[in-house]
Amino acid sequence: MRKIVDFFKNNKKWNMALWGVIMVFIVFSILAVNQKENDLRIKRIEVSIEPKEELEFLDSLRIIEIIRGADTNRVLISARKSDVKLDVMEADLERNPFIEKADISLDLSGKLIIKVLQRNPVLRIVNQQGQSYYVAKNGFKMPINNDFAPRVLIANGNITETLVDTGYARTRILRDLLAVAAYCAADNFWHSQIEQLYVDNFMDIILIPKVGNHSIVFGSADDLERKFGQLKTFYLKGLNNIGWDKYKSINLKYKGQIVAERRINIEATEDKQP
Secondary structure, three states, X not given: OHHHHHHHHHOHHHHHHHHHHXXXXXXXXXXXXXXXXXXXXXXXXXXXXXXXXXXXXXXXXXXXXXXHOOOOOOOOOOOEHHHOOHHHHHHHHHOOOOEEEEEEEEOOOOEEEEEEEEOOEEEEEEOXXXXXXXXXXXXXXXXXXXXXXXXXXXXXXXXXXXXXXXXXXXXXXXXXXXXXXXHHHHOHHHHHHEEEEEEOOOOOEEEEEOOOOOEXXXXXXXXXXXXXXXXXXXXXXXXXXXXXXXXXXXXXXXXOOOEEEEOOOOOOOOOOOO
């Protein structure tokens, strides 16, 4: 064996010929593998949709409908890999407003693996025109799905932005609403406490709580963590002691202080006739 190795080392022509044979072998091996993959037939389909908790915009049947495209009679089972374009299928899925990312592959057993990541809405908008749409955490705007209504904060009031004017949140107020909604969604306390957001004529965000007969003037999303921190302290140390219905409104707009307006109860009296 050593003599054979030394022979090829000392003879350049034979050395080059050997490498040529090796390269041809590698090329033919790659072509054979590619041909084998192209001849693969789809035997079964596995669809995975994430996240699984709460979100149900799509199901496996809807995913299959999308990748079939306009040809509803198209048969995927038994189709060759060379007859299906996986990248086109992925692109078709990612054009769906409820899908953020799609990945499709076919393994050597013939299993078509479809992985879909749904967009995660954190806010539902009802604008001044009465139009309604969702906004995902990254600001992407999504149409209403008549088959499923996720449990997210609803914002209404002085909101002019529509679903179709831009793909992502454009106006300052919509971005502020999204920041407040995302903060509430990520915090168990505020997720269970804040029920609705409202934009008044001064473009201030008003929080409507589930517990307590009061409104919270939040203002903009500036100093968001500080405002929520102050409000939580006021809730725990103030309202827990004097009652949750003592105040009409709580104002967080002023830095370093909370301005609370007490509720005034006026009892009506009857004039007595002599």
